[in-house]
Amino acid sequence: MRSNLQPFHIGRICMFKSAIGVNLGFSGNNLPSISRTVELIKSLPINIDRVKIFEANVDVIRAFAGSKLKMLVSVTNNEISSIASSSQAAANWVKDHIAPVASSTNIEFVAVGNEVLSPSRNDLVPAMRNIRSALDASNFRNIKVTTPLALNFLADGSFPPSKGSFRGDYSSILGSLLDFLSSTDSPFMVNVYPYFSWKNDQSIPLSYALFQSRQTVVSDGQYNYNNLLDAIVDTVYAAMEKSGHGNVKIAIGESGWPSSGGDGATTENAQAYLSGLINKINSGNGTPRVSGPLIANIFALYDENQKGGEEIERHFGLLRPDGTPKYSLP
Secondary structure, three states, X not given: OOOOOOXXXXXXXXXXXXXXXXXXXXXXXXXXXXXXXXXHHHHOOOOEEEEEEOOOOHHHHHOOOOOOOEEEEEEOHHHHHHHHHXXXXXXXXXXXXXXXXXXXXXXXXXXXXXXXXXXXXXXXHHHHHHHHHHHHHOOOOOOEEEOOEOOOOEOOOXXXXXXXXXXXXXXXXXXXXXXXXXXXXXXXXXXXXXXXXXXHOOOOOHHHHOOOOOOOOEEEOOEEEOOHHHHHHHHHHHHHXXXXXXXXXXXXXXXOOOOOOXXXXXXXXXXXXXXXXXXXXXXXXXXXXXXXXXXXXEOOOXXXXXXXXXXXXXXXXXXXXXXXXXXXXX
């Protein structure tokens, strides 16, 4: 059920209501057409508000016209450098990828790259600034600019959550990024996968990773945790606060659980994790450290048989390539 909670304002930037989105990838040779995909998303038993795509293909975006779904579209990783070095390149990107569809579709975010942050990545924030300026110049001021990040910027020893801190070599680039997000009222978008945390350290109780624990597993001062996702998100919040950016809100760019291909990757566990995630987001309760609405994007809509990496990467879909669900959801 869609949350009716209003945005919260307790010294932390937030323009959003609780919402569930889905990542849509196309790394498969057996996937439905984009028009069929739109129909499938709208017919899901969960209330999907948003769709996140890893490019800004105008034909794909246009297929969502009239759907009422909000969209996150992406500057691809290989476009970042040219956009960072040229305001004209940024203006051309907006002209080519946003202007033709902005009046008919609800584009909420432009993501600059995907998991590209590194200590030496000096072109990311300039590219984000140039895209922001180009959107403003074209009167698309309602579209926010962010970038989805993996969690490799957290320092070793970031446990319990209150001990969260940034790696020293990431401090400068993260400071610039968070300054930009703060000044533009945009969220810090992180990809959060309790599955991989559990897979890499199976002393973590599986029930804690799957939202199935009904008791506190981790106590951290005044905060108590019965699920791993909350603990991970609050670790990032603690690190942000220590860096002087406690006003910026987190959004979850990706989260999911595989149904095959590795330890703990079963349809039963995937169903349990996604059911728990959906219920958590719909509750509007936020995390123990930061109350209020939270955006989370499920990874992913489909199993993608041409996705690279380990076998497990091809089994994160809510749906099989023929469009049938792999398990039921609330």
